[in-house]
Amino acid sequence: MTVAIFALLTPLLLKAQYTISGSVSEKNNQTFLPGATVILKSTGKGTKTSTQGKYLLKDVKAGTYILMVSYLGYETQQKTVDITGNQVIGFSLVNSAFLADEVIVMATRAAEKSATTYKNVSKSDIEANNFGQDLPFILNNTPGVVVTSEAGGGVGYTGIRIRGSDATRVNVTVNGIPLNDAESQGSFWVNMPDFASSVENIQIQRGVGTSTNGAGAFGGSLNIQTSAPGLMPYAEVNNTFGTFNTFKNTVKIGTGLIDNKFSFDGRLSRIQSDGFIDRGASLLKSFFVSGAYHGKTDLLRVNIFSGSERTYQSWNGIPEARLRGDIKGMNDYIARNELDEEDAANLLNSNSRKYNSFLYKDQNDNYWQDHYQLLYAKQLSNVFSLNAALHYTRGRGYYEEYKKNEEFSSYGLENPVINGAEVEVTNLVRRRWLDNDFYGVTYSLNYKPQSNLNFTLGGAYNQYRGEHYGQITWSQVSSTLNNSDRYYDGDGNKNDFNIFGKMTYNPAEKLSLFADLQYRRVTYEITGTDNDLRNLRINDELNFFNPKVGATYTVDHSNNIYASLSLANKEGNRDDYVNANLGTVPDPERLYDVEAGYRTQHSRFNAGINVYGMFYKDQLVVTGKLSDVGSPFRQNVPKSYRIGVEVDGSYTISKYFMVNANAAISRNKIKNFTEYLDNSDTDLQEEYEHKNTDISFSPGAVIFGELVYKPVKNFALALQSKYVGKQYLDNTQNESRKLNGYWVNGARLGYDFSFKGVKNMNIGLLANNILNKKYESNGYTYGYIYGGVTTRENFYFPQAGANFLLSLNVKF
Template sequence: MKKLLTIAIAVLLLPLFTKAQFTISGSVSEKTNQTLLPGANIVLKGTGKGTRSDARGRYELKNLKAGRYILTVSFIGYESQQREIEISADQTADFDLVQSAFLADEVIVMATRATEKSGTTYKNISKSEITANNFGQDLPFIINNTPGVVVTSDAGAGVGYTGIRIRGSDATRVNVTVNGIPMNDSESQGTFWVNMPDFASSVENIQIQRGVGTSTNGAGAFGGSLNIQTSAPELAPYAEVNSTYGSFNTLKNTFKVGTGLIDNKFSFDGRLSRIQSDGFVDRGASLLKSYFLSGAYHGKTDLLRINVFSGTEKTYQSWNGVPESRLRGDIQGINDYIIRNGLNETDAANLLNSDSRKYNSFLYKDQNDNYQQDHYQLLYAKQLGNRFSFNGALHYTYGRGYYEEFKNDQEFSAYGLPNPVINGAPVETTDLVRRRWLNNDFYGATYAFGYKAASNLNLTVGGAYNEYRGKHYGQVTWSQISSALNNFDHYYDGDGNKNDFNIFAKLAYNPVEKLSLFADLQYRRLKYDITGDDNDLLPLNIHDKLNFFNPKVGATYFVDPKSNIYASLSLANKEGNRDDYVNANVGTLPQPERLYDVEAGYRIKHTDFSAGVNVYGMFYKDQLVVTGKLSDVGASIRQNVPKSSRIGVEFDGSYTLSRYFLLNANAAFSRNKIKNFSEYIFDYDTETEVVNNYKNPDISFSPDAVVFGELVYKPLAGFAVALQSKYVSKQYLDNTQNESRKLNGYWVNNARLGYDFSFKGVKNMNIGLLANNILNKKYESNGYTYGYLGGGSRTDENFYFPQAGTNFLLSLNVKF
């Protein structure tokens, strides 16, 4: 914290003497009937300064130095305008916007997005912000600098398997939609960004809702939501080539092309991407390929869009992490680990001789994860007069793939195979290679009707019906000793089928000019069936039906056109994931989780600064957590804990220090507790489970503090340098708050440089440099632990995922 204080003081002492002197003010209205447009965006291009028109359609930009500026004004459903203005005195600039010749793509996601009138906590991320941070890393790393977000990478460099937590909640509790369509896997409930490589290159904007947020489609949001809108069309034809190269032989090649608007009605866009990286850890290589195709018809009152996108990944497994003894360089501890875990000579040599931070336990050359996921979306929006609107979508996702692994000394009986007889004697074990497959189909429909009953009353009714059909099966593709199984036979087959229906109604009402009331009621019904055999050959016959009612209410009071106060109360319910059902004792089902979320905050936006501060309380009933308890067949299971909570305060702000300097900062401080927690640990001496009880321990992987700061320097048009600093406090690996089982806090600094320019024949050329971890901090962002009793003492096996030291990514983007 002392270092953070030093940086804060240094930032505050930066030059503040460059005072601007003049003001631009005016109004924004609709050209046809001169109706004023409140909420229009007004931006001084290249300066970071901007504002919105107030309730009377008026705007004001103060403290501007003399000079020449480009003023851009935009409003959903209207064509943007740009005007060059020379300032040597106060100026008045009024804008009359013309209604767009086509319906804006934003209407597709509006039903599931929060607004200033929703009383919820959210952050919008624009296309320009996404582009500035997109060097080929997975999308979680691109939004890493937003409040309360912590990201991690198995391979240590942000390419391959990556994860994200919001307010301490993992990916299974973060709802993700693309154009309102659910992306979370229906069974595991996570979102696997490795299956969507370079997707950020096809994204228009993202809204991150923290907490429960507004009603959306798919799994319940218990930590946050990522609401993603794919790219809108450009007015003119274009072609774009983007290449990135950097540390660990990371290489990204992206080609984009678009027709622009054809006859003001049609547009076609496409992207082709390839990313490869050796990864920071040994053999942590990834080869990722993807494409995105989109075609649309744009009418004055309707929009029809077809999106087809796909991702293919081949990733060498690095998901076991590094044992603590190897990470600390404890030779005695390493040898003890080898003995405890029965490592063979080859694996023991790998552990002893590897780099302490790059160790990967896998040595088999084809220890890969292979998966392909294809997405098809048909989106339609219609404006039905001045009061009614509709948008809906049909979607289909087809996923298929496997992970391959070498396993030594496996019992034939574990694969349902008879023991072969050699020289008259039965052989019980063999080395083998197996593949575990997942093939799935996910399809359904989403819809939303909007009704503007009056100027102060809006109603939205929407919902979705989705079906998931998953097939789980395994193959033995090679065995040292031949068996009765050929390469294509399945040694287990299981099915997971899920039907998910929801309907919601949202009401926004302004009883007086400054007060907005919001109500959001959702009913969700799901049916989940798991049948066949599990990968351990145990029979599965699990059936569950759940009905959830998720109400939300909120209010926003506008202190003035530039600031407001908001508050909301939300309730959400969520089912367990596949493992919770499969690993539960026979005849029992996991109880669904319930969350009561209270949010309150203050937002302000002026010409030179914007800021928001909010407090929240998230109170859980029956939250599912790992306790160490084993099922009746020895599998680790999550259990419901009666009461737990997350209470915190968050800040997010931006301040234009001068025309050259911009400061961005956010912070999240929280207290994350389980009221009463029981840890179960197996005692091999007595062959019983020992119970340890804890009062008010911290929830695992929930840092008390996440702080980010960024100083941007723009010495000339098109050129910017950003210095970024992020601090994440310590996190515990389990729910016992034990100091011997934790991730240490870390403070990481990055630098980003970008330069945009153009010349004849080239619309724009951008050169970018991202320098990560410039102070070469050694830190771990994820891990796991398990323990047991034996020989009269406790043994804990802690594993960590080290992240890369100083590394670089250099990009070149050319747009024609």
Template sequence: MKKLLFMALAMLLFPLLTKAQFTLSGTVSDAKQPLSGASVKLKSAQRGATANRSGEYQFKNLQPGNYTLVVSYIGYETQEKTINLTSNLTLDVALAPSAFLADEVIVRGTRATEKSATTYRNLSKEEISENNFGQDLPFLLNNTPGVVVSSDAGSGIGYTSIRVRGSDATRVNVTVNGIPYNDSESQGSFWVNMPDFASSVENIQIQRGVGTSTNGAGAFGGSLNVQTSAPSRAAFAEINNTYGSFNTWKNTVKVGTGLINDKFSFDGRLSRIKSDGFIDRAASDLKSYFLSGAYHGKKDLLRINVFAGAETTYQAWNGIPESRLNGDLAGMQAYIDRNYLSEADANLLLNSGNRTYNSFTYKDQTDNYWQNHYQLLYARQFNEQFSFNGALHYTDGRGYYEEFRTGQKFSNYGLDNVNLGGSPLDRTDLIRRRWLDNDFYGVTYNFNYQPSNKLTFTLGGAYNEYAGKHFGEIIWAQYASNGQYGDHYYDNQGDKTDFNIFGKVIYSPTEKLSLFADLQYRNLNYEVAGTDKNLDLIDLNDKMNFFNPKVGATYFLTEQSNVYASYSVANKEPNRDDYVNATAGLFPKSERLNNVEAGYRFKNDRFNAGLNVYGMFYKDQIVVTGKINDVGESIRQNVPESYRIGVELDASYVLSRKLVLNANAALSRNKISDYIDYLYEYDDNGDISNTVETAYTTTDISFSPAAVLFAELAYKPVTGFAVALQNKYVGKQYLDNTQNESRKLAAYFVSNLRAAYDFTAFGVKNINLALLVNNVFDKKYESNGYTYGSIYQGITTTENFYFPQAGTNFLLSVNLKF
């Protein structure tokens, strides 16, 4: 019987096992030489290859049928060829030089290549577009190795955050066309100020670790190198609309002239995103535009970009108390008592949803900010060996957040106490606005020289200046005292200059070996003067000089595989709060990182994988210690030694013409060698009476999960339709550096489902219907939080706050291309 079953199964499988499979191969060249590194893709088969040093490519085990072969190379016209494969086929492709200089030259100087001995990942325009449903850019990067994202509103729209290898946004360098984007003072990147920016992005390179020299803030966890959209050859128009959970809307219109007389192009985008958010009242109203005009010469490229964003976001940055999250009535009552909540605030806490509570109820408790960017980009290819690209830029930002505050002391605002009916009064309810009005401008440049295939030089750098005005206003008070509308109760200005110059060289003494060196010098001057929001006088001036060397080597084992190793040094200045909130006598020091990377890469037409091990060893890393200033703000201090060591895997495998598996994993150990935590004891008057110090040895760095895993299975059953199941696991994270199990984010596993169908109808060039279902299995999880503690009457109390993410929710989009 078993034999009969085996024979029957064999007969059923025989047609599949014996189905003919063929090989497609050939060379890519121009009129003079093979084009090593040319990209060769089979569209419908989801397979890609890179031409080797002889310009050769090959696809094996192809089933008979029709294919579209796409061949591209920087500086050459892309070719598409449709073939009907019925036997082994040799197809040589000759590319013609482009009639104009490619936009890629704008970011070439700060990009890593396979010869750079750097750990990186490239995201194409297609990959970004597939996942762009209106969520902020960090959520589009969530599927890359070692990345963890979070959202204050719980839905990926509004205030969002990103961590790379456990390092927050202040340690992730971001450039847009080589121009720094990180805020000069806080050093963070606020994507809420650039809503729907992904719709104007051509590609992104994520470098993990120190990476190559770039402009702007130090890269202590990674770098995001963003290139904005390149021109389309043909005129186009697009209308993109998304609707989803929490009354979320995204409306985008894009237009482009294509190339006019092969020399000029103009592109534009207008976007609006609105969402009520998952958290109560955590609504966002976001608007943006992007305009670009360019002249394309054979040897010159001149581009002007003007883009802006405006946001109004209801504040949800207080998080949810642990007792409310867990539905603990006794815990909530204790929280009410020790925080002296009013009757209204207490009722709100007790009667809100466990996972949607927001402590703010004032109707205009919003963050409001406007940001305008102006970029003038120029590139010239002097000859085949020598090129230049540079940029002038200016960013204008202005905005405030508004707050309703109860029982505020007049003295905290520089106001006199009032006399009410003969009784002295020292407090009032009020509404305040805290403003930031800043300007950022400068120049960036890169000279690229390639005298031969064995040698490449890059000389680049930048000079940037920042001026930021910080001031506060009271726009209403229950008792006005001696204040006048429009008065500033605090005023200070931060000024920062940032100069850097770097030189890079890639030398290949043999066909198999490539050596890499990168030296950067950076000079900073930061000044702040005036009164801060606590009415304390500020007068600081810090000058820093950093030398950041990087060396590495890549050895090509075969045409398909290589190994690499590198050693890099990075230095990073403290941020504004580190200076302003510093304890008297403890002036913050700059941080230093020694980064070692080593890895193996393999790529053929079906399998693409990279395995990387790293060590990141810090001196004087700045961390939260538990100390607070006189208004309760966290104080960060340097710790002598800390480190991150880990291994990362990033792989993609084409199982068949219809099925692709993508996966990555990041496993790490993240430790502070010696750490002192501070806990304050309070007396009956609310004053600090004692400070308790606790020493820890080899303790976990906060917000650094030991495991971050991702897997995606993409299925394309028919032409134009694709569905993908995405799964993400993030290990537990501690809220502080004490490695205390009672202060942590629990590990979570979340699945998303994405489906899309492309077709043509009604004279529309392409119609795309797409659906994104987030958190398919309705996992209850929190991706961010914070903690603080205190001692009163001998009892230690810990306050944990969390940012829950939405349960099952969806976004449905309809995109039309004309």
């Protein structure tokens, strides 16, 4: 009978599940370590220690496992455990033999219990998605993100929006050093090709986030940490081939830790692509080298990285009539814009989704950018630590254009006289140059007098010096201008100082409070002549105070809730100043950001939900006016807002299947907006008032889902699907000027294996838009009145249909 009962109970006993709990402390003084990472290897189970250094893992089946604990600045520990019942296992960690690179970015990052919404993208996530496309496309699957590519395939000029906010409102730092261009305030990833291959991890903060360096974050921030050294010497070769003759070739080498103190790492990359759009070709080159000294209490690192790009211009987009195949509309467009025979034939005969208005063989954008970083971190004592960095960025480049029937007077030139007659126009080739220097210092001092109290004092001082000038390199009708002469010449000088103080305090085991106060001072001067030959003398001085407060309540080991209130201020970009009415400057933007959320983490399931309200005063929005290179003019609007909810989670269904998903649902409105239309008949501007309209390029829904299938070890297949709701091209919420919503599907697979002499070989395939969806991810519009008729011109940027990238990565 006993044997029979035991036999009946055996299946139940085998299915029994237990818990593993314990604490993690510092070995020398037995101080508990909050936030230590605890992982039960090969199960997908993991957690973080509480403020008292305690951890709990639930639902562990009987068996033998490896339990691993890691904590910044301490050596990782592993223990083999036999689980036949509930277990209590403690860890005492010892200080690492060297200071870890993560300390470089700690001052500007959100932590697990920070009262803000963020997404960490790990090195493995980056590697799995890195097939040579620009960094925005690697981040495309994160909440609330929309990406676009001028050439249609993700190589060349690309853009990213977070919560509908464009790149000028997304603060980007690399190792805490500002990356955004000081004047345009954008981040141009085409100047940093294959940079993802030298990135350790990225934290995306949505909304205002924590205090950081550089331009103010309104839509979000990207906090990037470059690669940490491998412990052992390595070499890596990565090659990618894909549609549109896309190639990526990358070589990486590293010494590992030499004598447990020194390391050297390097990367050399080349990317080329014909692009989906006609003549939308790119040739991109870059390198990254890094050397470091790793002491037990200090870290000294030197990074030098550089990129060069040659990209055929495709920034004019496709006229709506060409996109729709409307012959009458195209002929009307030809007549309105007085296209010559060559340009008219190009419009009429091109592929509807690949049309490029440029035909000149050297209609290229050319730019070179070099970055130098000197990073230092020091653990001064058990309670004090210091980070500091010196940096210098050198940028120079131009875009070349062939222009037809240009007036000499538009270039400040007298009309030449030929055979006794004045010639007023000519065909010519011009170059518009940007030559700039950006340099400064960043720092942070951390003070942690006790386990429940933490202070950080940080900041930066940066200077930007930029030259903007133009040259005529060829003219069909000769003029008095030499090739090297500058027909316009202007300067932009900007100084940016900020200092911030952060405090985190845990008055009780489950409650964490934080305060973050930042003062920022900006001085900006624009002088010389602009490209339309206007004389510029603009000066502005701005002082901003950006406070943030919040609280996090830990319900238990797996759940916490948080809320925060933040105020942010931000100056306009160069175009906002140059295009403002004479003698005026744009008002700075102000943002009140409210965030609240709930996070839960379990062995097989983790999720977060965040609700937010972003309320703007004097937000700068597009008006409908454009510059001669298609840049939109912007104006202040008194009141606007974004409110929404974001959900992000993953669920491990079984050892074979896992689901990742996120969604961002939002409402984005301008309360009152004035639209301007040029009236050529009166030489005045007509004004049209609009109320409660959608903010342009702000979809009401962005949804992503991924099903990951792992049938065997080292092989994974991911099916991905993303939906982006409709977006308006301007702020009038007019249905005739919009981007339709689109649903795009893709797949990614990877297989890892190894053999003698090779540490790892990975074969990867990225299949984009596998259902060949025809969609446009970006565009612009403008209007005018001529001959009593109102004309609206819409332009779109189609994205590629079904395409693929195949990679082979070999690590030695």
